[in-house]
Amino acid sequence: MGTISxxxxxxxxxxxxxxxxxxxxxxxxxxxxxxxxxxxxxAFKEMRSEKVWxxxxxxxxxxxxxxxxxxxxxxxxxxxxxWAAEQGISHLYxxxxxxxxxxxxxxxFAMPGKVxxxxxxHSCTYGAFGAFATGVGATDxxxxxxxxxxxxxxPETIRVTVDGDLPIGTASKDVILRVxxxxxxxxxxxxxxxxxxxxxxxxxxxxxxxxxxxxxxxxGKAGIVPPDRTTLEYLEGxxxxxxxxxxxxxxxxxxxxxxxxVSGLQPQVACPPDVDNVVGVEEVEGTPVDQVLIGSxxxxxxxxxxxxxxxxxxxxxxxxxxxVPASRNIMIRAIETGIATDLLKAGATICNPGCGPxxxxxLGVMAEGEACMATTxxxxxxxxGKGADVYLGSPLTAAATAINGRIADPRRxx
Amino acid sequence: MxxxxxxxxxxxxxxxxxxxxxxxxxxxxxxxFAEHAMEGIDPQFxxxxxxxxxxxxxxxxxxxxxxxxxxxxxxxxxxxxxxxxSRIFFRNAINVGLPIIEANVHDILHRGDVVEADLExxxxxxxxxxxxxxxxxxxxxxxxxxxxxxxxxxxxx
Numbered sequence: 001m002g003t004i005s006x007x008x009x010x011x012x013x014x015x016x017x018x019x020x021x022x023x024x025x026x027x028x029x030x031x032x033x034x035x036x037x038x039x040x041x042x043a044f045k046e047m048r049s050e051k052v053w054x055x056x057x058x059x060x061x062x063x064x065x066x067x068x069x070x071x072x073x074x075x076x077x078x079x080x081x082x083w084a085a086e087q088g089i090s091h092l093y094x095x096x097x098x099x100x101x102x103x104x105x106x107x108x109f110a111m112p113g114k115v116x117x118x119x120x121x122h123s124c125t126y127g128a129f130g131a132f133a134t135g136v137g138a139t140d141x142x143x144x145x146x147x148x149x150x151x152x153x154x155p156e157t158i159r160v161t162v163d164g165d166l167p168i169g170t171a172s173k174d175v176i177l178r179v180x181x182x183x184x185x186x187x188x189x190x191x192x193x194x195x196x197x198x199x200x201x202x203x204x205x206x207x208x209x210x211x212x213x214x215x216x217x218x219x220g221k222a223g224i225v226p227p228d229r230t231t232l233e234y235l236e237g238x239x240x241x242x243x244x245x246x247x248x249x250x251x252x253x254x255x256x257x258x259x260x261x262v263s264g265l266q267p268q269v270a271c272p273p274d275v276d277n278v279v280g281v282e283e284v285e286g287t288p289v290d291q292v293l294i295g296s297x298x299x300x301x302x303x304x305x306x307x308x309x310x311x312x313x314x315x316x317x318x319x320x321x322x323x324v325p326a327s328r329n330i331m332i333r334a335i336e337t338g339i340a341t342d343l344l345k346a347g348a349t350i351c352n353p354g355c356g357p358x359x360x361x362x363l364g365v366m367a368e369g370e371a372c373m374a375t376t377x378x379x380x381x382x383x384x385g386k387g388a389d390v391y392l393g394s395p396l397t398a399a400a401t402a403i404n405g406r407i408a409d410p411r412r413x414x
Numbered sequence: 415m416x417x418x419x420x421x422x423x424x425x426x427x428x429x430x431x432x433x434x435x436x437x438x439x440x441x442x443x444x445x446x447f448a449e450h451a452m453e454g455i456d457p458q459f460x461x462x463x464x465x466x467x468x469x470x471x472x473x474x475x476x477x478x479x480x481x482x483x484x485x486x487x488x489x490x491x492x493x494x495x496x497x498x499x500s501r502i503f504f505r506n507a508i509n510v511g512l513p514i515i516e517a518n519v520h521d522i523l524h525r526g527d528v529v530e531a532d533l534e535x536x537x538x539x540x541x542x543x544x545x546x547x548x549x550x551x552x553x554x555x556x557x558x559x560x561x562x563x564x565x566x567x568x569x570x571x
Contacts, residue, residue, distance in 0.1 A: 043563075048568055139564060143567070189498060219501060382432060
C-alpha cells in the first residue's frame with residue numbers, strides 16, 4: 001500500500017515504489033503544445049530517433065501562440081504539423097480548439113490511475129481525475145516520444161484536507177490561493193499533494209481542475225483528487241480507454257498535513273510578484289487596474305464564464321475585459337446559453353480559445369506601469385508585459401473588478 | 415566536475431519568466447535565448463564564459479520552458495549553485511547539460527566574488543570555507559557528463 005503517487009508509479013514501473021525511489025515508469029499519455037513541441041521535436045531528431053513509440057498516445061494542442069502572431073511562429077508551427085503528420089499523430093488539436101489541459105480532460109485522456117506527462121508545467125491539472133500527472137521540459141518529452149518511458153523520483157506526499165461549505169462569493173480559486181499562502185511557493189517542491197475533505201467532495205470537476213492546476217505554484221510535482229462519483233460521471237462516455245482508479249492505502253505515510261476550514265473564507269487575491277503573496281480581497285480593494293482577464297487553463301471553463309457573467313450581466317465594464325474560453329466546446333456552450341451575449345453586452349471582449357495573454361505572448365500584452373486582475377495562475381514580474389503588475393483572483397473577483405476598474409469584492413454584487 | 419568562477423548573485427524564487435520572458439520563446443535558435451537571459455531580473459547580466467550563478471531557494475520556479483536553462487548555459491554560465499531548485503528546472507538543467515548543485519551560499523556572496531563548486535564531492539568553497547552541497551544520483555551524473563540527455567541517448571545509453 002502507499003500514497004496514490006507511490007501506487008500509480010509502482011504499477012507503471014512494474015515494481016513496488018516508495019517515496020524517494022527512482023523508477024522508470026511507462027507513460028500512458030504524453031502532451032506537448034505549440035510552445036514546447038518545437039524544442040521537443042528538435043531534441044527527438046537530435047537523438048536520432050525515427051518513429052515515436054505510439055502515435056495514438058501523443059497529443060499536440062496548439063494553444064500558446066495560436067493563431068500564430070508572426071511569420072516566425074507560423075513557420076515553427078508548420079514544422080510541428082508536418083512532423084506530427086509524418087509520425088501519424090492524429091490527436092493534433094489545431095488553432096481554436098482550446099488550452100491543452102482543458103482538451104486532454106474534455107477529450108477523455110485524463111483518467112484515474114494513469115501516468116500522464118506534459119511538456120507544460122500545468123500538466124498537474126489531470127490529477128483532478130485521479131491521474132499521476134506532471135510537467136517536464138522538451139528533452140524529457142523527446143525521451144518519452146522515443147521510448148514511452150521516463151525516470152521519476154517517487155515524491156513524498158502532503159495530505160491537504162479542506163472542509164466546510166464555501167461561502168457565497170468564493171470559489172475553488174480562493175481555496176487554492178489560500179493553500180498557496182499556507183504552503184508557500186516552494187512548500188511542495190519535489191512533492192505531491194492529495195486533496196481530501198468535504199469541500200473537495202462537493203466540488204465539481206471544473207473546480208478540482210483549478211485546484212490541481214495550481215499545485216505547481218507551490219513547486220508540486222502532482223496534485224491529486226481521489227476519484228469519486230463526480231469523476232466517474234464526468235468520464236462516462238468520455239474516457240478513451242479502460243482505467244482503474246487508485247486510492248491511497250490506510251497505512252499511507254504523508255510527509256506533511258494541512259487542514260483548512262473554508263466556511264469563513266473571503267475572496268483571496270495573490271498580489272505581484274509571487275503566487276503565495278495572498279491577501280483577503282478587502283486588503284487590496286480599490287487598487288486601480290487597466291485590464292481584467294478571465295480565462296486560461298486555471299479558470300477558463302464554462303462554470304467560470306457563467307460565474308463572471310452572473311455579475312457582469314446588465315452592468316458595464318470600466319476597463320479592458322478579456323474573456324478567453326478554455327476550449328471550443330466551452331465557447332459554443334457560452335453562446336448557446338446566452339452568457340456570451342451577456343458578457344459582450346457588458347463590454348467584454350471574447351478572444352479565441354487558447355492561452356490568451358496569460359504568458360505575455362499576444363492578445364492583451366500590457367504596458368509598463370499597468371495592472372491586470374487575472375484568473376490565471378502566475379503573477380511573476382513581467383509575465384504579462386515588462387513592468388506590468390498581475391493580481392490573481394477568482395472569476396467572481398475578476399468580474400467585480402471589471403465593473404469598477406478597481407479591485408473589488410464580488411460579495412457586493414451577489 | 416569542478417568549477418571555479420566569478421559569481422552573479424540572486425535571491426529566492428528566481429522564476430522562469432524573469433530568466434527568459436515568454437515573448438522570446440518562439441525560436442529554435444539558442445543564441446536568441448542567451449541574448450535575453452535573466453533580462454526580467456537583471457538587465458546588466460553579461461556573463462563571461464566560466465561565470466557561476468548563485469541563488470537562494472526555488473531557483474527556476476514556474477514554467478517548464480527548457481529555454482530557461484538553455485539561455486543561462488549559452489550566455490556562458492558554467493554552473494548554478496542554489497539553495498534549492500524547482501523540480502522541472504532541475505530536470506531541464508541536467509537534460510541540457512547545465513551543471514547544478516544545491517548549496518546554501520547566496521547570503522555570503524556578492525557579485526564578482528569567486529566561488530568553487532565540486533559536483534563529485536558535493537560541496538562548495540566560498541571565502542576559503544567549505545559548504546556542504548548535494549550529490550547527484552549516479553545516472554543523472556552520467557547524463558550531465560555526456561553533455562545532456564540528447565548526447566547520452568545518441569551515445570546509445
